[in-house]
Amino acid sequence: MADTQFRQHAATTGIMVVTRSLAPVVGWWTCVILILLSQINVACSSSHLTPSVIAATDRMFLESLALQGMQLSFDNTTAATKDWGKLRHLEPAAVVYPRGVEDIATIVQAVARSESDLTIAARGLGHSTNGQAQAHNGVVIQMTAMRGIRVMPLGDGASKGAPFVEAMGGDLWVDVLKASLEFGLAPKSWTDYLHLTIGGTLSNAGVSGQSFRHGPEISNVLQLEVVTGKGETVDCSPTQHPELFFATLGGLGQFGIITKARIALEKAPQRVRWVRALYTDFAAFRRDQEFLISAISPFDYVEGFVVANNANPINGWSSVPFEASDISEAMIPGHAGPILYCLEVTKAYSAADLHTIDEVVESMLAPLNFHRELLFKTDTSYFKFLDRLHETEVQLSSRGLWDQIPHPWLNLFVPASSIERFDMLVLKKIMTQDFSGPLLVYPLNKSKWDKRLSVAVPEGPDEIFYIVAFLRNKLPELDGGPTLSTMLEDNDNILRVCEPLRCKQYLPRHQDRIQWKRHFGSKWDLFVQNKQMFDPRAILSPGQNIFSRRRRLVQVDSV
Structure with missing residues (x-):
């Protein structure tokens, strides 16, 4: 519908419309949502929508996104309600299967800019134990759709010849091991169980019997590709965007979604x-x-x-x-x-x-x-x-x-x-x-x-x-x-x-902000600052129960 036609329709129906100056920012999907709200007599200025309206508007919003072949499921969400602990079962609004990092950036950016209450959780194979990878009425991104391992036995210029492996966030550690062993190499630090995703363990720490010598898995990462809570795709390392790099490693998914990681290798024993x-x-x-x-x-x-x-x-x-x-x-x-x-x-x-x-x-x-x-x-x-x-x-x-x-x-x-x-x-x-x-x-x-x-x-x-x-x-x-x-x-x-x-x-889960502040201790203030910097709307990893989704009211003009 052209802008003039849309406004004429709005005038005859008495609905509120987004100003022309704001339309490029919020997208025309907002206008469609406003039409729907007017037809079911929900005030546009309301700060809380009923559950049925939230589901309808969020579905329209998600379906409107320009995705590069990403699969989007609203009905087959049962797996995303469960995890290894079997203690919490939270139903998401949708589960998405990204085809590439562009899809993840698109959906994160759109949700971050929206007026909805949607949140986003990245899920690997669901080995969290207290619902940390769940998103109640939100979007679960199924990271196992993101696969691709590349071993560099001679390193490159940036790593000065030291060998490394690059793996996508949805790759499993056992597959990284198999690929690396083909070159007689292996990562230095592990977890006791290898059928876990790269992004999942690096968002926590990754600890096993080698950690006393090499540190946890997060101490052996050379570089990350991260989609922040703003929807920005950033390559980061100890020298390039170090604030994001160190915040993300062990950051419980609060600052960005790990889509790729470069991990140090050493000669593997037989x-x-x-x-x-x-x-x-x-x-x-x-x-x-x-x-x-x-x-x-x-x-x-x-x-x-x-x-x-x-x-x-x-x-x-x-x-x-x-x-x-x-x-x-x-x-x-x-x-x-x-x-x-x-x-x-x-x-x-x-x-x-x-x-x-x-x-x-x-x-x-x-x-x-x-x-x-x-x-x-x-x-x-x-x-x-x-x-x-x-x-x-x-x-x-x-x-x-x-x-x-x-x-x-x-x-x-x-x-x-x-x-x-x-x-x-x-x-x-x-x-x-x-x-x-x-x-x-x-x-x-x-x-x-x-x-x-x-x-x-x-x-x-x-x-x-x-x-x-x-x-x-x-x-x-x-x-x-x-x-x-x-x-x-x-x-x-x-x-x-x-x-x-x-x-x-x-692998913590606490009940309130006071407990989380005690948990992080001297790191808490920096943790909050990083949240404000990289995920200011607090849309990422709601299952951790650290921050609440921040809403933003969009200025509208009545006719």
Whole structure:
């Protein structure tokens, strides 16, 4: 409809119209919405629309966007209402499958400029646990539609010959590993589970047993391509737009959507010697772990976990050896308490090192204080070790015990000076219950985490802090087993214990602004400033529950 014709129609119907000077800014879709509002007797000046009107107007708005082949679904949104935790189910208004970064920029820019209450969440494979990648009545961008991996074994001019891999935000880490290994290379730092998206882990941190040496995954990123909350596509690095680069890494998706990442590579080993050893004393377990992450020639991977002093294959000592028959109750020391601690380490080697690996590992184990009769070893390929959880995933999925059940997980960063008290108040108590799932406990070096990153780690003088991961699974109902509500109450009780211990949540979700301010501590003011700079309308990642969508009233003239 031409401008004059539109105004004539407006005059005869008595509706309000956008002024000619504003039309290029807000787009003619606004005019169409105003017509719809007038026809159903909704005042244009109203600050709140009824749910049915919001759905209708938002659908018209989204359908009007000029997209480059992007698929837009309003009906098939069930998957976007769920995540790994199975604790929250929020229905989006639409799910989009972008064909390229231009589509993401288009929809973000349009939503940021609109008068609607729409928000946007980027979703990978949905491995968040508390609805962080959901967008109630908003738009979920399905990032797995964005794939493409390029390995540069010789680097380029900017990286001065250092090898790297470029991957899209929707690529999986396991695919990055496969592509890199074709050149004898691999990223330096990992998560324990590789079937996660690049954008998802880099928006948090990405932590595993290599992090004590190389830092988290976000400490090994050379460059990012980010679509900000303004809809601007920006290439950023430590030297190019560094404010956006460091804000985005560990920024919980609050400042931009990661559409591409350049990740540092190193020479990949061929095989690993994989070792597990049991302790009955937490103090000895702690001393050895901290010794290993500070040693001159440490193992390549250092983790630890807690098991109950029973034969339960899920969380007892029978789950520790690589062959269950390698352990028996008679091997457990009589003085052992209700829980045991398992050190898990690896040493990488090549075929040329095969004749020396036994001697090397034995010398590295010699100073440690585990129970010598409770030492278990195996050898495997580097790829199989890194992808070790996939086999478990396949087995449990076939029994309906993987992504089909709730996972009330809780991940914490605990200062080293508080970890023994944490053991007394939490670990020794919770593991006496029916704890179904892994309970990880291992140390990290704070100096490997760049202070400019958004991610919050424990503040204070401690160089070492621990990640403690309560990875509980709500199994199908068992007689006497804990209910889901009981597990969630346990998490709340643990968090109350943590308050005076200066702990931080990893993969956090807090209830209000006060809790978020406490979480980020000295980084909070900068976090807010970055939000105002890169996502001033607060449209990104509403599921994190940090900021609320900011509305802007558009000036209109009545006829």
